Amino acid sequence: MGVPYVGVSAIMAIPFLSQLTSRTPANPAYIPEITTGSDHVMSFSERVIHFSTCLLYLVLFNLVVDPTKELRAQHGLDSSIFCEDAELFLINTHFALDFPRPLLPNTRTVGGLTTGPGRPLAMEWIEFLESAGEDGVVLFSMGSYATGIDEGVAGLFAGAFAQLPQKVIWKLNGKPSATLTPNVKVVDWIPQNDLLGHPQIKAFVYHCGMNGVWEAVYHGVPMVAVPLFADQYDNAQRLVSRGMAVKVDITTLTSSELAQAIHTVISDPSYKSNATRISAILRDSPRTPTEEAVDWIEYVIRHDGAKHLRSAALDLNIFQYLLLDVIAVLLLAFITFMIILYCSCRLCFRGCKRLYSGSSKVKSE
Known part of the structure; x- marks a missing residue:
């Protein structure tokens, strides 16, 4: 067009x-x-x-x-x-x-x-967040694509949350096929950016989709990265490299390991400190x-x-961009030069050998 x-x-x-x-x-x-x-x-x-x-x-x-x-x-x-x-x-x-x-x-x-500053939350969210007291709340989401979850994985997450002193907001489309403890609130939708901006959110357990990552970074929330596919592994590595997240492997993860990872990012002040530092860098822009x-x-x-x-x-x-055509020509020129040099040296050597042999015969006679 x-x-x-x-x-x-x-x-x-x-x-x-x-x-x-x-x-x-x-x-x-x-x-x-x-x-x-x-x-x-x-x-x-x-x-x-x-x-x-x-x-x-x-x-x-x-x-x-x-x-x-x-x-x-x-x-x-x-x-x-x-x-x-x-x-x-x-x-x-x-x-x-x-x-x-x-x-x-x-x-x-x-x-x-x-990303952006968190907007005021509905009273339902405020009451749940404030009821958590000093322990705070863990936000858990596997993104908009996680429309369901099998019984084994649901039990893994539920078992991990049962070991936490914090309350948990679990974003899930549908009901989890697992028994939940009273500290867990399951919802099918969350105002994610607004919740992450609330000081009661102590950690974000997330599959590392890009938008949620930026929202957590913007608000300086430490994370437990649970990548599932594609770019999520790379996003998780960047969070770990910056010191604001712990990465876990969903294929070998146990309830105890997940609970320990959550405990680590909340109890170790370096994770919150690094998250705050990265947040300041992200926000420090005139536009x-x-x-x-x-x-x-x-x-x-x-x-x-x-x-x-x-x-x-x-x-x-791609061949021109990588200079493969130039490299091929130069390589061909180099090989040609070496062949000519080799042939010239060989001819010179033979000529010198004949000349030496002729002079030797004259002397002997």
Whole structure:
């Protein structure tokens, strides 16, 4: 249609996709790839595994996804399913939590779009929070996708909450198939950002979906990270790296381990201190994430796009971008030179050998 558009990511930047869609540099030596759960400081073996993962992603994308681009264009379908033609990229990240990395001028960070000061809570919530006393309340949610939970996992969570002196708000669509102790309140909806802003919330047990992570960071709430899939492992690692969360493995988790993890983040003051510090960094900005996003969208409208921010690398295919064609030519030139040098040396050696043999015969005669 020729209308400029802005690409928006609901998660943090995916390094290999950023390289392909906006040509953003992503060195796998220190920029963790999605689903790896890696930190930005890696051992040699971790870097080997991480590099192999990045290479696999790039190969699969170029072999499976990219070849369909021309076919989609022929049939009038959107040929830029990963926003390759976007004028601007808005990424749901902030370096208060994310690992530092290079970004191009047409990429802007707007992490925390759903965050903000907590609004006044309904009396029902106020009464429950205040009834918890000094022990406070633990907020537990597995996100909007957790529509149900099997009996074994429900029993695991219920068993952990039974060991806590705190009260628990459990966000769950449906009834848990487990016996609950009186300190647990099960609801199918919560005003999550508003609850996290209340001082009675002492810890947030969460699957690490991106929006909830930013809300917890904004309000400085320590977390127990229970990642389930996709980018959640990476989000959890960032929280652990910043010292504001404990990460647990749902596949091996027991009630006692979960209760101990919750106790740790509440009783150890370093977790709250780190959460408060990261919160201060996130908030320390002249513009809110929403204002920042609006500013740049209006910028694109005013200038009928943002071509001047676009990298020329986008006009290169993956072989040109990685200089594989240049490397191949230089390698061929080097091999050719070495062959010529070898042949020249061999001819010189043979000539010298013949000359030496001829002079030796003359002397002997």
